[in-house]
Amino acid sequence: MIKRKPKRVFTEPFKLSVLREYYSSGMSKYAITKKYSLSPPCIYRWLKEYPVGSDQLPLPSETKERLQMVPKQSDLTDMESLQKRIEELRRSLELEKMRSRAFEKMIEIAEEEEGISIFRKDGAKQ
Structure with a gap:
């Protein structure tokens, strides 16, 4: 029988801090996943869950403008x-x-x- 790894549960503040770093630093999704030992689907799910303009993800106005223009x-x-x-x-x-x-x-x-x-x-x- 194959043992599965236990599913990791992340808190909302952790998710938001990772996304804030991703948006503000300009790091790639791959680099963020490696830095925090996350799976790629995990970061993609968070990006959909907390889009750039959402109230839950406060970003500096310069970062928002930069991301919305690209x-x-x-x-x-x-x-x-x-x-x-x-x-x-x-x-x-x-x-x-x-x-x-x-x-x-x-x-x-x-x-x-x-x-x-x-x-x-x-x-x-x-």
Whole structure:
């Protein structure tokens, strides 16, 4: 039988002091988890539980402003992926425009050489 480690319970003041240090020092989540021997999911859970603007987590106004001005990494990656998608669609559109022009030119050349009309005329019976 595998023995599990007992679940550690942290007090609210401890959680808040760790989060205050994380926000004010600029340390990474990884560094904070190592410093306090925490598991990564633990710090993520605390960050969700006590967001930057919450009343329970008093931070200096400069720190709050700095944190609220910086876009979240996930927002940034979403924006980057959308920009890449837009660029990909633009290239695809340009390629299709070139193909369309090439087909029109082929039809034009075929009409000149064969002397027949390939494009339908307006009002033609079907």
